Amino acid sequence: MKWKNRRKSSNVNRGSGAPIVFGGGIGGLILVLVLYFLGADPSVINNQNIDQGQNSQYEEKISEGQKELEDFLSVVLADTEDMWHEKFSEYNLTYNEPNMTLYTGSTKSACGVAQSGMGPFYCPLDQAVYIDVSFYDELKNTFGAGGDFAFAYVLAHEVGHHVQNELGILDQTQELQKKLSEREYNKYSVAQELQADYFAGVYAYYSKEKGYLEAGDIEEAMRAASSIGDDKIQKMSGSNINPDKFTHGSSKDRKNAFDMGYKYHDIEHSMDFYKNLEYKIQI
């Protein structure tokens, strides 16, 4: 992706995020429900207290390569801001930009303590995307999806959850989560995740139109989308493939959702993921 010497977002924080709204204990349990992950949920979210002064720690830990990744993600975030401002204005809506916190090790979010190993996520309570920059290596080495645009897809997916928040979709699905069984709710979770993948496809189309893409970029994003499907992750963790337990969609569905976003690049078609579900989700 062509990203050097382009605008970087000013909504980027390093190391420590917004103040914690909830403490540990029960708060920690509630929080699991409101985080939006990139792939299968981590089994444990640790809500313990962490060291202060993370900013200086962060500076020490960060390598040259990570600094470049930070700059890269800041440019991608800026692109998503420009794009979503445009899209929202088509619907006479105002887009409020999310924040992005980049960290290594762990940091605080309004949804609890963010730790590497959790993977990138979106916290609706402070409207921020949390990314451990070392996830870039994990994406490449563990999931076999390297390349800069694979990481751009990851951020565009998380920003997609913010867009859902802005459109009131997260509120509606959280209400349903209270009354549905886990198995029933998982269908809404999958629809929501596929919509976020769709939004990442919309971003890919936007980047292409702007002339930012290089050869192989779209393939990198598609490889990333299909590398983190629930079926693949269940298989990697040694479990049997069980679609009832899917929360993000199969590899095939995730790649298709990205393709659809690239093809239609609008908000209307993204609502198709909810259309066969019992309760209506509206924007």
Ligand SMILES: [Zn+2]
């Ligand atoms: Zn997600």
